[in-house]
Amino acid sequence: MSELVSPCCGAEYSDDESLVSVCCTAEPKGHTDLCSKCLEHTDFFAYTCNNCNDWFEEPEEDYEYNERMKESIAEDRMDEARDMGEL
Numbered sequence: 001m002s003e004l005v006s007p008c009c010g011a012e013y014s015d016d017e018s019l020v021s022v023c024c025t026a027e028p029k030g031h032t033d034l035c036s037k038c039l040e041h042t043d044f045f046a047y048t049c050n051n052c053n054d055w056f057e058e059p060e061e062d063y064e065y066n067e068r069m070k071e072s073i074a075e076d077r078m079d080e081a082r083d084m085g086e087l
């Protein structure tokens, strides 16, 4: 069984917060996709990461998060190797 985690930290998150807009972190206006602050159409974050308190739209499967982390570590190593080669 995989678990859902926050995409930023792979940590636990809470989903009991109300929605906030991507643009202004304000509430949606009624049942529309309008931001109550700037009245523009926008996306809304529904979750907060328990680790860093960042908002995000969708949680991620823990194995997806781990895969992504592994890839970015591998990329960092390749970048390092490339930098060494150029010296």
Ligand SMILES: [Zn+2]
Binding pocket: 006, 008, 009, 010, 011, 049, 050, 051, 052, 053, 054
């Ligand atoms: Zn986080």
Ligand SMILES: [Zn+2]
Binding pocket: 021, 023, 024, 025, 026, 035, 036, 037, 038, 039, 040, 042
């Ligand atoms: Zn807004």
